[in-house]
Amino acid sequence: xxxxxxSFYTATQDGAFTSDDDGKTWTPYHVIMHRRDGTTMDRVPHxxxxxxxxxxxxxxxxxxxxxxxxxxxxxxxxxxxxxAVGDMHNxxxxxxxxxxxxxxxxxRNLVVNMWDWDVCMSHDDGATWSGxxxxxxxxxxxxxxxxxxxxxxxxxxxxxxxxxxxSSSDGGHNFIRGDLPGGCSPQTYVRKSGSRTDPSGLAxxxxxxxxxxxxxxxxxEISAEAACPCPCPAPCLNCCGSAPTAASDSxxxxxxxxxxxxVGTAEVSSNGDVSNGSEREEKKxxxxxxxxxxxxxxxxxxxxxxKDNGLxxxxxxxxxxxxxxxxxxADPTSAHSMFAVASNCLSRSADDGKTWSACSTAKGLTGKFxxxxxKDSKTMFMIRGxxxxxxxxxGGTTWTELTGAAHLYKNxxxxxxxxxxxxxxxxxxxxxxxxxGRGEYGTYVWKSTNDGNDWTDETGDxxxxxxxxxxxxxxxxxxxxxxxxxxxxxDFEA
Numbered sequence: 162x163x164x165x166x167x168s169f170y171t172a173t174q175d176g177a178f179t180s181d182d183d184g185k186t187w188t189p190y191h192v193i194m195h196r197r198d199g200t201t202m203d204r205v206p207h208x209x210x211x212x213x214x215x216x217x218x219x220x221x222x223x224x225x226x227x228x229x230x231x232x233x234x235x236x237x238x239x240x241x242x243x244x245a246v247g248d249m250h251n252x253x254x255x256x257x258x259x260x261x262x263x264x265x266x267x268x269r270n271l272v273v274n275m276w277d278w279d280v281c282m283s284h285d286d287g288a289t290w291s292g293x294x295x296x297x298x299x300x301x302x303x304x305x306x307x308x309x310x311x312x313x314x315x316x317x318x319x320x321x322x323x324x325x326x327x328s329s330s331d332g333g334h335n336f337i338r339g340d341l342p343g344g345c346s347p348q349t350y351v352r353k354s355g356s357r358t359d360p361s362g363l364a365x366x367x368x369x370x371x372x373x374x375x376x377x378x379x380x381x382e383i384s385a386e387a388a389c390p391c392p393c394p395a396p397c398l399n400c401c402g403s404a405p406t407a408a409s410d411s412x413x414x415x416x417x418x419x420x421x422x423x424v425g426t427a428e429v430s431s432n433g434d435v436s437n438g439s440e441r442e443e444k445k446x447x448x449x450x451x452x453x454x455x456x457x458x459x460x461x462x463x464x465x466x467x468k469d470n471g472l473x474x475x476x477x478x479x480x481x482x483x484x485x486x487x488x489x490x491a492d493p494t495s496a497h498s499m500f501a502v503a504s505n506c507l508s509r510s511a512d513d514g515k516t517w518s519a520c521s522t523a524k525g526l527t528g529k530f531x532x533x534x535x536k537d538s539k540t541m542f543m544i545r546g547x548x549x550x551x552x553x554x555x556g557g558t559t560w561t562e563l564t565g566a567a568h569l570y571k572n573x574x575x576x577x578x579x580x581x582x583x584x585x586x587x588x589x590x591x592x593x594x595x596x597x598g599r600g601e602y603g604t605y606v607w608k609s610t611n612d613g614n615d616w617t618d619e620t621g622d623x624x625x626x627x628x629x630x631x632x633x634x635x636x637x638x639x640x641x642x643x644x645x646x647x648x649x650x651x652d653f654e655a
Contacts, residue, residue, distance in 0.1 A: 172209035253643035256308035259634045260316045260332035272333040274307040298335040313358030319471040321345040328471035343370025348489035357493040368463040490533040525560035536584040547573040563613040579631030586654045
């Protein structure tokens with residue numbers, strides 16, 4: 162755009178720029194940021210959406226993923242944008258990994274993947290937030306984006322972003338990182354006998370990588386100095402060998418407050434000199450999305466398996482018929498039963514994913530499948546795109562529609578669904594973006610306590626159209642949103 166004085170402005174994902182010579186040369190805008198430790202960073206904000214002319218009169222404003230920034234028109238030679246960021250509690254949350262707090266008895270640790278800036282952590286169930294201490298092995302190399310899951314209340318966490326995985330066995334205080342030939346998506350884990358939540362050690366993820374990506378070599382022998390059992394408890398996080406799928410990055414001394422790897426950053430010394438910061442590689446194809454894992458063109462999906470709650474991994478290609486499988490679901494009441502879901506296929510494995518059945522042709526199993534929820538060996542729920550969920554009560558032999566939720570699907574919307582740890586409570590949640598055009602409110606949180614026969618509207622006073630995944634922890638329901646942070650409904654299951 163061009164303002165009344167003839168200045169040119171442009172804003173893109175890589176920054177905001179201005180020109181006073183009809184576009185012959187361009188100058189980038191900067192934002193001076195003050196860290197909590199007292200140091201200063203000169204950052205060129207990025208991820209701009211548009212330019213707002215005539216903002217509050219004759220000002221120029223730039224909305225970005227890092228908040229709102231305004232041109233300082235009082236000083237023509239000043240290229241530092243005025244910050245109008247305000248309270249950034251509404252940054253986009255992508256996933257929540259929950260575990261018992263190790264510093265506040267009775268509370269919980271929350272590890273949340275964010276967009277922007279990086280992974281963050283709370284030691285007190287969201288009351289306060291922080292980065293990682295310099296003595297801890299943080300997941301800060303994950304950067305903005307990614308997502309993962311917690312394995313019940315065990316303190317074991319698994320996370321993926323880009324071509325890496327991260328794993329923690331102490332509730333998120335210390336992570337290790339491994340490398341992959343593609344992007345992964347944590348999916349499910351096997352439970353101990355007699356428990357619906359305690360992990361047995363076996364966990365699964367989907368790896369989206371080029372065909373014929375070789376599996377990792379066998380793990381090397383444990384070094385003599387590592388006198389720790391495997392899987393390793395903190396702080397013995399590097400004692401389980403050095404295979405390509407074991408830790409490749411220690412994560413020490415990283416905190417978002419002290420990061421020098423943010424895109425487009427530069428350090429400002431006490432005398433005002435600026436030095437260039439290092440760039441962080443971005444591979445958008447491997448960004449995490451809840452639900453069915455997207456398949457990059459030309460890639461196929463592999464089954465990633467871990468026998469130590471995510472500390473080391475191996476993988477094998479899915480069968481030809483399941484190369485595009487995007488979601489896995491383990492039966493919490495079985496030691497070996499697991500299901501794979503593609504948009505048009507439901508397949509079962511009875512041997513931890515070593516072999517798979519043909520796609521089910523069961524009566525009533527139709528539509529575009531997005532997610533499977535397994536209550537037990539008999540009762541399961543298939544979530545579908547644009548259509549009411551299906552339910553089976555005979556182990557998948559027949560399926561019927563949950564017509565009690567038909568009102569939510571009258572306009573063809575697609576919802577996510579989450580099941581409580583006990584299996585007694587279902588929650589349908591999501592947003593119908595077309596509702597705005599119809600003058601309606603389109604965010605829904607509906608709950609059923611009788612296997613989907615009846616539903617109650619629990620949407621309440623939610624004021625967001627950017628809803629994400631639902632995470633149960635004990636009887637509480639955490640709702641991840643991309644606008645209101647992470648919300649919690651306490652005692653959502655009576």
